[in-house]
Amino acid sequence: MMKSLSENRESLWRLIVSPSVWALHFLASYVTAAIWCAKFAPASGSIAPVRWLIAAYTVAALLAIGWNGWNGYRRHRLGAAELPHDADTPEDRHRFLGFATALLAGLSAIAVIFAAMAVVYFQDCR
Amino acid sequence: MRPPHSRPPRKAYYGDAHPFRGLGQLAAGRRPTPLMYPARAFLFLVWFALAGCSGIQSSLAPAGDGAHRIAGLFWWMTGGALLVWALMIWLTYSAFRGRASRQSPRLARLYIIGGGALFPTVVLAVLLIHGFRMMPPLLASAPEGSLRIAVSGEQWWWRVRYHPPSGPPVELANEIRLPVGEPVEFELGSPDVIHSFWIPSLGGKMDMIPGRRTRLTLRATRTGTFRGQCAEYCGTSHALMAFPVVVMEAADFARWLEGQRQPAANPAEPLLAEGRDLFLMNGCAACHAIRGTPARGRIGPDLTHVGSRLSLGAGILPNDPEAFVRWIAETSRVKPGVLMPHFGMLPAAELDAVAAYLESLQ
Ligand SMILES: [Cu+2]
Numbered sequence: 247m248m249k250s251l252s253e254n255r256e257s258l259w260r261l262i263v264s265p266s267v268w269a270l271h272f273l274a275s276y277v278t279a280a281i282w283c284a285k286f287a288p289a290s291g292s293i294a295p296v297r298w299l300i301a302a303y304t305v306a307a308l309l310a311i312g313w314n315g316w317n318g319y320r321r322h323r324l325g326a327a328e329l330p331h332d333a334d335t336p337e338d339r340h341r342f343l344g345f346a347t348a349l350l351a352g353l354s355a356i357a358v359i360f361a362a363m364a365v366v367y368f369q370d371c372r
Numbered sequence: 373m374r375p376p377h378s379r380p381p382r383k384a385y386y387g388d389a390h391p392f393r394g395l396g397q398l399a400a401g402r403r404p405t406p407l408m409y410p411a412r413a414f415l416f417l418v419w420f421a422l423a424g425c426s427g428i429q430s431s432l433a434p435a436g437d438g439a440h441r442i443a444g445l446f447w448w449m450t451g452g453a454l455l456v457w458a459l460m461i462w463l464t465y466s467a468f469r470g471r472a473s474r475q476s477p478r479l480a481r482l483y484i485i486g487g488g489a490l491f492p493t494v495v496l497a498v499l500l501i502h503g504f505r506m507m508p509p510l511l512a513s514a515p516e517g518s519l520r521i522a523v524s525g526e527q528w529w530w531r532v533r534y535h536p537p538s539g540p541p542v543e544l545a546n547e548i549r550l551p552v553g554e555p556v557e558f559e560l561g562s563p564d565v566i567h568s569f570w571i572p573s574l575g576g577k578m579d580m581i582p583g584r585r586t587r588l589t590l591r592a593t594r595t596g597t598f599r600g601q602c603a604e605y606c607g608t609s610h611a612l613m614a615f616p617v618v619v620m621e622a623a624d625f626a627r628w629l630e631g632q633r634q635p636a637a638n639p640a641e642p643l644l645a646e647g648r649d650l651f652l653m654n655g656c657a658a659c660h661a662i663r664g665t666p667a668r669g670r671i672g673p674d675l676t677h678v679g680s681r682l683s684l685g686a687g688i689l690p691n692d693p694e695a696f697v698r699w700i701a702e703t704s705r706v707k708p709g710v711l712m713p714h715f716g717m718l719p720a721a722e723l724d725a726v727a728a729y730l731e732s733l734q
Binding site for chain 2: 289290352356360363364366367368369372
Protein backbone atom coordinates (compact mmCIF):
# COMPACT_ATOMS: atom_id res chain seq x y z
CA MET A 247 0.00 0.00 0.00
CA MET A 248 1.49 3.34 -0.94
CA LYS A 249 -1.13 6.04 -0.86
CA SER A 250 0.27 9.45 -1.61
CA LEU A 251 0.75 10.90 1.85
CA SER A 252 1.27 14.59 2.16
CA GLU A 253 3.39 14.44 5.25
CA ASN A 254 5.48 17.36 4.14
CA ARG A 255 3.41 20.20 2.92
CA GLU A 256 -0.24 20.36 3.94
CA SER A 257 0.21 18.44 7.19
CA LEU A 258 2.81 20.85 8.40
CA TRP A 259 0.55 23.81 7.73
CA ARG A 260 -2.40 22.14 9.33
CA LEU A 261 -0.34 21.72 12.49
CA ILE A 262 -0.43 25.44 13.25
CA VAL A 263 -4.04 26.11 12.33
CA SER A 264 -5.41 25.72 15.86
CA PRO A 265 -2.83 27.85 17.67
CA SER A 266 -3.32 30.52 14.99
CA VAL A 267 -7.08 30.46 15.52
CA TRP A 268 -6.43 30.86 19.26
CA ALA A 269 -4.19 33.89 18.58
CA LEU A 270 -6.77 35.43 16.26
CA HIS A 271 -9.55 34.85 18.76
CA PHE A 272 -7.52 36.52 21.48
CA LEU A 273 -6.63 39.47 19.27
CA ALA A 274 -10.19 39.96 18.04
CA SER A 275 -11.63 39.79 21.55
CA TYR A 276 -9.06 42.21 22.93
CA VAL A 277 -9.44 44.70 20.10
CA THR A 278 -13.24 44.57 20.20
CA ALA A 279 -13.36 45.29 23.93
CA ALA A 280 -10.69 48.00 23.69
CA ILE A 281 -12.43 49.84 20.84
CA TRP A 282 -15.84 49.56 22.45
CA CYS A 283 -14.63 50.94 25.77
CA ALA A 284 -12.52 53.69 24.20
CA LYS A 285 -15.00 54.92 21.60
CA PHE A 286 -18.52 53.86 22.44
CA ALA A 287 -18.95 53.45 26.19
CA PRO A 288 -18.18 55.54 29.29
CA ALA A 289 -15.50 54.34 31.70
CA SER A 290 -17.94 52.30 33.73
CA GLY A 291 -20.24 51.52 30.76
CA SER A 292 -21.70 48.11 30.03
CA ILE A 293 -19.94 45.73 27.66
CA ALA A 294 -23.07 43.77 26.70
CA PRO A 295 -22.50 44.00 22.92
CA VAL A 296 -18.86 43.03 23.39
CA ARG A 297 -19.92 39.95 25.32
CA TRP A 298 -22.16 38.80 22.47
CA LEU A 299 -19.50 39.44 19.86
CA ILE A 300 -16.91 37.53 21.88
CA ALA A 301 -19.40 34.70 22.30
CA ALA A 302 -19.73 34.59 18.52
CA TYR A 303 -15.94 34.67 18.01
CA THR A 304 -15.64 31.85 20.51
CA VAL A 305 -18.16 29.61 18.77
CA ALA A 306 -16.47 30.25 15.41
CA ALA A 307 -13.01 29.62 16.85
CA LEU A 308 -14.08 26.39 18.56
CA LEU A 309 -15.70 25.12 15.35
CA ALA A 310 -12.52 25.82 13.40
CA ILE A 311 -10.34 24.21 16.04
CA GLY A 312 -12.71 21.23 16.31
CA TRP A 313 -12.57 20.65 12.56
CA ASN A 314 -8.79 20.96 12.52
CA GLY A 315 -8.44 18.66 15.53
CA TRP A 316 -10.75 16.02 14.08
CA ASN A 317 -8.80 16.15 10.88
CA GLY A 318 -5.57 15.56 12.77
CA TYR A 319 -7.10 12.74 14.75
CA ARG A 320 -8.10 10.94 11.55
CA ARG A 321 -4.58 11.18 10.21
CA HIS A 322 -3.27 9.81 13.50
CA ARG A 323 -5.57 6.79 13.13
CA LEU A 324 -4.38 5.95 9.59
CA GLY A 325 -4.02 2.18 9.27
CA ALA A 326 -3.53 0.14 12.43
CA ALA A 327 -0.34 1.63 13.87
CA GLU A 328 0.14 2.31 17.60
CA LEU A 329 1.73 5.24 19.36
CA PRO A 330 4.47 6.42 19.32
CA HIS A 331 4.56 7.14 15.63
CA ASP A 332 8.32 7.14 15.45
CA ALA A 333 9.15 4.81 12.55
CA ASP A 334 11.08 6.31 9.68
CA THR A 335 8.24 5.90 7.18
CA PRO A 336 5.99 8.34 5.35
CA GLU A 337 2.98 6.75 7.09
CA ASP A 338 4.34 7.31 10.56
CA ARG A 339 5.36 10.86 9.80
CA HIS A 340 1.82 11.41 8.55
CA ARG A 341 0.37 9.89 11.74
CA PHE A 342 2.76 11.82 13.96
CA LEU A 343 1.81 15.15 12.41
CA GLY A 344 -1.85 14.26 12.71
CA PHE A 345 -1.45 13.37 16.36
CA ALA A 346 0.42 16.59 17.12
CA THR A 347 -2.28 18.55 15.30
CA ALA A 348 -4.97 16.94 17.45
CA LEU A 349 -3.09 17.66 20.68
CA LEU A 350 -2.47 21.27 19.72
CA ALA A 351 -6.15 21.61 18.88
CA GLY A 352 -7.04 20.44 22.39
CA LEU A 353 -4.65 22.95 23.94
CA SER A 354 -5.95 25.77 21.74
CA ALA A 355 -9.56 24.96 22.56
CA ILE A 356 -8.84 25.21 26.29
CA ALA A 357 -6.99 28.48 25.75
CA VAL A 358 -9.88 29.94 23.74
CA ILE A 359 -12.35 28.97 26.45
CA PHE A 360 -10.12 30.46 29.17
CA ALA A 361 -9.84 33.73 27.27
CA ALA A 362 -13.58 33.91 26.62
CA MET A 363 -14.35 33.29 30.29
CA ALA A 364 -13.23 36.85 31.10
CA VAL A 365 -16.48 38.27 29.72
CA VAL A 366 -18.53 35.81 31.72
CA TYR A 367 -17.35 37.62 34.84
CA PHE A 368 -16.80 41.19 33.65
CA GLN A 369 -19.85 43.27 32.95
CA ASP A 370 -18.42 46.72 32.30
CA CYS A 371 -15.42 48.61 31.01
CA ARG A 372 -13.60 48.82 34.35
CA MET B 373 17.91 74.26 67.00
CA ARG B 374 14.33 73.62 67.93
CA PRO B 375 12.22 76.80 68.16
CA PRO B 376 10.03 77.19 71.24
CA HIS B 377 6.72 76.75 69.42
CA SER B 378 7.46 73.31 68.03
CA ARG B 379 5.76 70.23 69.36
CA PRO B 380 7.58 67.60 71.36
CA PRO B 381 9.31 65.19 68.99
CA ARG B 382 6.77 62.93 67.37
CA LYS B 383 7.27 59.24 67.09
CA ALA B 384 9.23 59.21 63.86
CA TYR B 385 7.30 57.81 60.95
CA TYR B 386 10.53 56.42 59.51
CA GLY B 387 11.74 54.54 62.60
CA ASP B 388 8.89 52.06 62.26
CA ALA B 389 9.58 51.40 58.65
CA HIS B 390 13.26 50.72 58.65
CA PRO B 391 13.60 47.28 57.11
CA PHE B 392 17.02 46.41 58.50
CA ARG B 393 16.42 46.98 62.16
CA GLY B 394 17.20 44.08 64.39
CA LEU B 395 19.45 42.46 61.85
CA GLY B 396 22.55 43.10 63.92
CA GLN B 397 21.11 41.21 66.86
CA LEU B 398 20.79 37.98 64.93
CA ALA B 399 23.99 36.39 66.14
CA ALA B 400 25.21 39.12 68.41
CA GLY B 401 27.79 38.54 71.09
CA ARG B 402 29.27 35.35 69.71
CA ARG B 403 32.53 34.96 67.88
CA PRO B 404 31.76 33.85 64.34
CA THR B 405 32.79 30.31 63.51
CA PRO B 406 32.90 29.20 59.87
CA LEU B 407 29.70 27.21 60.34
CA MET B 408 27.86 30.25 61.54
CA TYR B 409 28.00 31.92 58.17
CA PRO B 410 25.62 29.56 56.38
CA ALA B 411 23.44 29.52 59.48
CA ARG B 412 23.38 33.28 59.52
CA ALA B 413 22.71 33.47 55.82
CA PHE B 414 19.79 31.12 56.31
CA LEU B 415 18.46 33.12 59.26
CA PHE B 416 18.83 36.23 57.19
CA LEU B 417 16.80 34.72 54.37
CA VAL B 418 14.06 33.55 56.72
CA TRP B 419 14.03 36.91 58.40
CA PHE B 420 13.96 38.64 55.07
CA ALA B 421 11.06 36.54 53.85
CA LEU B 422 9.08 37.02 57.04
CA ALA B 423 9.78 40.75 57.23
CA GLY B 424 7.43 41.14 54.29
CA CYS B 425 4.55 39.76 56.33
CA SER B 426 4.15 42.74 58.63
CA GLY B 427 4.73 46.45 58.81
CA ILE B 428 3.18 49.58 57.41
CA GLN B 429 3.58 48.66 53.76
CA SER B 430 2.68 45.00 53.47
CA SER B 431 -0.10 43.36 51.50
CA LEU B 432 0.18 40.50 53.96
CA ALA B 433 -0.78 42.60 56.99
CA PRO B 434 -4.04 43.80 55.47
CA ALA B 435 -5.98 46.76 56.85
CA GLY B 436 -8.48 47.16 54.01
CA ASP B 437 -11.07 45.13 52.11
CA GLY B 438 -9.02 44.85 48.93
CA ALA B 439 -5.85 43.91 50.80
CA HIS B 440 -7.73 41.23 52.76
CA ARG B 441 -8.91 39.63 49.52
CA ILE B 442 -5.47 39.85 47.96
CA ALA B 443 -3.75 38.41 51.03
CA GLY B 444 -6.30 35.57 51.11
CA LEU B 445 -5.59 34.77 47.47
CA PHE B 446 -1.86 34.86 48.17
CA TRP B 447 -2.07 32.35 51.02
CA TRP B 448 -4.35 29.97 49.12
CA MET B 449 -2.03 30.08 46.12
CA THR B 450 1.04 29.59 48.27
CA GLY B 451 -0.58 26.59 49.97
CA GLY B 452 -1.67 25.14 46.62
CA ALA B 453 1.77 25.69 45.12
CA LEU B 454 3.38 23.87 48.06
CA LEU B 455 1.00 20.92 47.62
CA VAL B 456 1.71 20.63 43.90
CA TRP B 457 5.41 20.98 44.59
CA ALA B 458 5.34 18.21 47.20
CA LEU B 459 3.38 16.00 44.81
CA MET B 460 5.95 16.56 42.06
CA ILE B 461 8.85 15.77 44.38
CA TRP B 462 7.13 12.61 45.50
CA LEU B 463 6.39 11.55 41.92
CA THR B 464 9.97 12.18 40.87
CA TYR B 465 11.24 10.21 43.82
CA SER B 466 8.96 7.25 43.19
CA ALA B 467 9.74 7.29 39.47
CA PHE B 468 13.43 6.81 40.23
CA ARG B 469 12.83 4.21 42.87
CA GLY B 470 10.28 1.99 41.14
CA ARG B 471 11.37 -0.68 38.66
CA ALA B 472 10.53 0.11 35.07
CA SER B 473 9.01 -3.29 34.38
CA ARG B 474 6.44 -2.86 37.11
CA GLN B 475 4.98 0.28 35.62
CA SER B 476 2.27 -0.81 33.28
CA PRO B 477 1.64 1.21 30.11
CA ARG B 478 -1.83 1.92 31.45
CA LEU B 479 -0.48 3.51 34.59
CA ALA B 480 1.98 5.51 32.51
CA ARG B 481 -0.83 6.76 30.32
CA LEU B 482 -2.78 7.75 33.41
CA TYR B 483 0.17 9.78 34.63
CA ILE B 484 0.60 11.50 31.30
CA ILE B 485 -3.03 12.28 30.56
CA GLY B 486 -4.17 12.80 34.12
CA GLY B 487 -1.10 14.47 35.56
CA GLY B 488 0.12 16.20 32.43
CA ALA B 489 -3.11 17.43 30.89
CA LEU B 490 -6.20 17.12 33.08
CA PHE B 491 -4.71 18.15 36.41
CA PRO B 492 -3.08 21.38 35.21
CA THR B 493 -6.18 22.29 33.21
CA VAL B 494 -8.39 21.90 36.26
CA VAL B 495 -5.99 23.76 38.55
CA LEU B 496 -5.63 26.62 36.09
CA ALA B 497 -9.38 26.80 35.52
CA VAL B 498 -10.03 27.02 39.26
CA LEU B 499 -7.40 29.73 39.71
CA LEU B 500 -8.65 31.65 36.71
CA ILE B 501 -12.30 31.57 37.75
CA HIS B 502 -11.41 32.50 41.29
CA GLY B 503 -9.32 35.43 40.04
CA PHE B 504 -12.01 36.62 37.63
CA ARG B 505 -14.62 36.52 40.37
CA MET B 506 -12.40 38.58 42.66
CA MET B 507 -11.91 41.42 40.20
CA PRO B 508 -15.35 43.07 39.90
CA PRO B 509 -15.65 43.68 43.67
CA LEU B 510 -12.07 45.02 43.74
CA LEU B 511 -12.94 47.46 40.96
CA ALA B 512 -16.46 48.43 42.07
CA SER B 513 -17.09 52.14 42.65
CA ALA B 514 -17.98 53.55 46.04
CA PRO B 515 -21.68 54.26 46.60
CA GLU B 516 -23.05 57.68 45.66
CA GLY B 517 -22.30 60.25 48.36
CA SER B 518 -19.01 58.72 49.50
CA LEU B 519 -15.89 60.75 50.14
CA ARG B 520 -13.97 61.27 46.90
CA ILE B 521 -10.25 61.95 46.88
CA ALA B 522 -8.60 63.07 43.64
CA VAL B 523 -4.91 62.22 43.61
CA SER B 524 -2.56 63.40 40.93
CA GLY B 525 0.84 61.73 40.68
CA GLU B 526 3.43 64.35 39.72
CA GLN B 527 7.20 63.95 39.41
CA TRP B 528 7.85 63.13 42.38
CA TRP B 529 5.03 64.03 44.73
CA TRP B 530 1.27 63.72 45.17
CA ARG B 531 -1.38 66.41 44.75
CA VAL B 532 -4.34 65.41 46.88
CA ARG B 533 -7.77 67.01 46.67
CA TYR B 534 -10.53 65.95 49.07
CA HIS B 535 -14.11 66.19 47.82
CA PRO B 536 -16.27 65.54 50.89
CA PRO B 537 -19.96 64.79 50.17
CA SER B 538 -20.78 68.28 51.44
CA GLY B 539 -18.69 71.43 51.33
CA PRO B 540 -16.08 72.68 48.87
CA PRO B 541 -13.00 70.59 48.03
CA VAL B 542 -9.77 70.93 50.03
CA GLU B 543 -6.42 70.72 48.25
CA LEU B 544 -3.49 69.24 50.18
CA ALA B 545 -0.45 67.15 49.29
CA ASN B 546 1.83 64.25 50.07
CA GLU B 547 -0.31 62.55 52.68
CA ILE B 548 -3.63 60.76 52.62
CA ARG B 549 -6.06 60.41 55.48
CA LEU B 550 -9.27 58.45 55.40
CA PRO B 551 -12.08 57.54 57.76
CA VAL B 552 -12.10 53.91 58.89
CA GLY B 553 -14.90 51.64 57.66
CA GLU B 554 -16.10 53.91 54.87
CA PRO B 555 -15.59 53.30 51.16
CA VAL B 556 -13.53 56.08 49.64
CA GLU B 557 -13.35 56.65 45.91
CA PHE B 558 -9.96 57.67 44.54
CA GLU B 559 -9.83 59.45 41.22
CA LEU B 560 -6.34 59.07 39.84
CA GLY B 561 -4.55 61.02 37.16
CA SER B 562 -1.22 62.49 36.16
CA PRO B 563 -0.04 65.57 34.25
CA ASP B 564 3.36 64.18 33.24
CA VAL B 565 4.19 60.47 33.02
CA ILE B 566 2.57 57.24 34.19
CA HIS B 567 2.70 56.72 37.94
CA SER B 568 0.96 54.07 39.98
CA PHE B 569 -0.93 54.58 43.20
CA TRP B 570 -0.43 51.81 45.72
CA ILE B 571 -1.19 51.51 49.43
CA PRO B 572 -0.35 47.82 49.92
CA SER B 573 -1.92 47.65 53.37
CA LEU B 574 -5.29 48.80 52.02
CA GLY B 575 -5.70 47.35 48.55
CA GLY B 576 -4.47 46.81 45.03
CA LYS B 577 -2.62 49.30 42.89
CA MET B 578 -3.90 51.45 40.06
CA ASP B 579 -2.00 53.26 37.32
CA MET B 580 -2.20 57.05 37.01
CA ILE B 581 -2.14 57.77 33.30
CA PRO B 582 -1.78 61.21 31.66
CA GLY B 583 -4.99 62.14 29.86
CA ARG B 584 -7.08 59.52 31.61
CA ARG B 585 -8.90 59.26 34.88
CA THR B 586 -8.64 55.90 36.63
CA ARG B 587 -10.54 54.92 39.74
CA LEU B 588 -9.91 52.87 42.81
CA THR B 589 -12.15 52.28 45.79
CA LEU B 590 -10.55 51.55 49.13
CA ARG B 591 -12.22 50.76 52.43
CA ALA B 592 -9.94 50.67 55.46
CA THR B 593 -10.87 48.16 58.14
CA ARG B 594 -8.74 49.42 61.01
CA THR B 595 -7.16 52.66 62.11
CA GLY B 596 -3.41 53.13 61.90
CA THR B 597 -0.58 54.67 59.95
CA PHE B 598 0.49 53.02 56.71
CA ARG B 599 2.65 53.86 53.72
CA GLY B 600 1.87 54.30 50.06
CA GLN B 601 4.41 54.22 47.27
CA CYS B 602 4.54 55.03 43.57
CA ALA B 603 4.62 51.64 41.89
CA GLU B 604 5.43 52.52 38.27
CA TYR B 605 8.87 53.79 37.35
CA CYS B 606 8.42 57.49 36.61
CA GLY B 607 11.93 58.94 36.54
CA THR B 608 15.00 59.55 38.67
CA SER B 609 13.30 59.93 42.04
CA HIS B 610 10.57 57.35 41.53
CA ALA B 611 11.72 55.44 44.60
CA LEU B 612 11.49 58.65 46.64
CA MET B 613 7.83 59.18 45.80
CA ALA B 614 5.92 57.83 48.77
CA PHE B 615 3.32 59.10 51.20
CA PRO B 616 2.06 58.38 54.68
CA VAL B 617 -1.51 57.11 54.98
CA VAL B 618 -3.47 57.67 58.16
CA VAL B 619 -6.73 55.82 58.80
CA MET B 620 -8.75 57.63 61.46
CA GLU B 621 -12.05 57.32 63.30
CA ALA B 622 -14.74 59.09 61.25
CA ALA B 623 -15.20 61.89 63.79
CA ASP B 624 -11.44 62.51 64.05
CA PHE B 625 -11.22 62.54 60.29
CA ALA B 626 -14.00 65.13 59.96
CA ARG B 627 -12.30 67.32 62.56
CA TRP B 628 -8.94 66.93 60.81
CA LEU B 629 -10.36 67.83 57.40
CA GLU B 630 -12.11 70.87 58.88
CA GLY B 631 -8.77 71.98 60.30
CA GLN B 632 -7.03 71.49 56.95
CA ARG B 633 -9.75 73.48 55.24
CA GLN B 634 -8.81 76.57 57.29
CA PRO B 635 -6.31 79.06 55.91
CA ALA B 636 -2.89 79.24 57.54
CA ALA B 637 -2.76 80.98 60.90
CA ASN B 638 -1.05 84.36 61.06
CA PRO B 639 2.45 84.07 62.52
CA ALA B 640 2.35 84.84 66.24
CA GLU B 641 6.10 85.41 66.75
CA PRO B 642 8.60 87.70 65.02
CA LEU B 643 10.73 84.73 63.87
CA LEU B 644 7.74 83.14 62.18
CA ALA B 645 6.63 86.42 60.60
CA GLU B 646 10.16 86.83 59.26
CA GLY B 647 9.98 83.31 57.85
CA ARG B 648 6.74 84.08 56.07
CA ASP B 649 8.15 87.28 54.57
CA LEU B 650 11.26 85.43 53.38
CA PHE B 651 9.04 82.76 51.85
CA LEU B 652 7.14 85.39 49.90
CA MET B 653 10.25 87.39 48.98
CA ASN B 654 12.35 84.51 47.68
CA GLY B 655 9.97 83.33 45.02
CA CYS B 656 8.69 80.23 46.82
CA ALA B 657 5.16 81.58 46.24
CA ALA B 658 5.53 81.19 42.48
CA CYS B 659 5.30 77.44 42.94
CA HIS B 660 3.62 76.97 46.31
CA ALA B 661 0.29 78.06 47.74
CA ILE B 662 -0.27 78.90 51.39
CA ARG B 663 -3.93 79.72 51.79
CA GLY B 664 -4.42 82.94 53.76
CA THR B 665 -1.25 84.50 52.31
CA PRO B 666 -0.52 85.93 48.85
CA ALA B 667 1.22 82.65 47.93
CA ARG B 668 -0.88 81.00 45.20
CA GLY B 669 1.59 78.94 43.16
CA ARG B 670 0.28 75.66 41.74
CA ILE B 671 3.46 74.03 40.44
CA GLY B 672 4.49 72.45 43.73
CA PRO B 673 2.62 71.02 46.72
CA ASP B 674 0.20 73.14 48.75
CA LEU B 675 1.99 74.15 51.96
CA THR B 676 -0.93 75.60 53.95
CA HIS B 677 -0.58 72.94 56.65
CA VAL B 678 2.75 71.43 55.68
CA GLY B 679 3.93 71.38 59.31
CA SER B 680 1.13 69.02 60.25
CA ARG B 681 2.15 66.29 57.80
CA LEU B 682 3.84 63.15 59.07
CA SER B 683 6.65 63.45 56.54
CA LEU B 684 8.35 65.90 54.25
CA GLY B 685 9.21 65.67 50.58
CA ALA B 686 6.67 62.92 49.75
CA GLY B 687 7.46 60.44 52.48
CA ILE B 688 11.24 60.74 52.54
CA LEU B 689 12.16 63.02 55.49
CA PRO B 690 10.78 63.41 58.99
CA ASN B 691 8.74 66.55 59.53
CA ASP B 692 10.93 68.71 61.78
CA PRO B 693 12.77 72.03 61.44
CA GLU B 694 16.12 70.39 60.62
CA ALA B 695 14.51 68.45 57.80
CA PHE B 696 12.88 71.62 56.45
CA VAL B 697 16.29 73.30 56.37
CA ARG B 698 17.82 70.33 54.60
CA TRP B 699 14.98 70.17 52.09
CA ILE B 700 15.18 73.87 51.25
CA ALA B 701 18.99 74.13 51.16
CA GLU B 702 19.93 70.77 49.60
CA THR B 703 16.79 69.92 47.69
CA SER B 704 18.35 67.96 44.88
CA ARG B 705 20.77 66.18 47.19
CA VAL B 706 17.79 64.95 49.19
CA LYS B 707 15.79 64.11 46.07
CA PRO B 708 17.84 63.78 42.86
CA GLY B 709 16.24 65.37 39.83
CA VAL B 710 13.70 67.25 41.94
CA LEU B 711 11.74 69.98 40.12
CA MET B 712 12.31 72.53 42.88
CA PRO B 713 15.47 74.68 42.83
CA HIS B 714 17.56 74.51 46.00
CA PHE B 715 17.93 77.64 48.11
CA GLY B 716 21.25 76.81 49.74
CA MET B 717 22.46 80.36 49.06
CA LEU B 718 20.17 81.76 51.78
CA PRO B 719 22.01 82.61 55.02
CA ALA B 720 21.58 80.05 57.77
CA ALA B 721 19.50 82.39 59.90
CA GLU B 722 17.03 82.94 57.07
CA LEU B 723 16.79 79.22 56.36
CA ASP B 724 16.01 78.68 60.03
CA ALA B 725 13.30 81.33 59.92
CA VAL B 726 11.63 79.83 56.82
CA ALA B 727 11.88 76.36 58.35
CA ALA B 728 10.35 77.57 61.62
CA TYR B 729 7.52 79.25 59.74
CA LEU B 730 6.74 76.18 57.62
CA GLU B 731 6.92 73.90 60.65
CA SER B 732 4.45 76.23 62.43
CA LEU B 733 1.84 75.70 59.68
CA GLN B 734 -0.13 73.09 61.60
CU1 LIG C 1 7.00 56.44 40.18
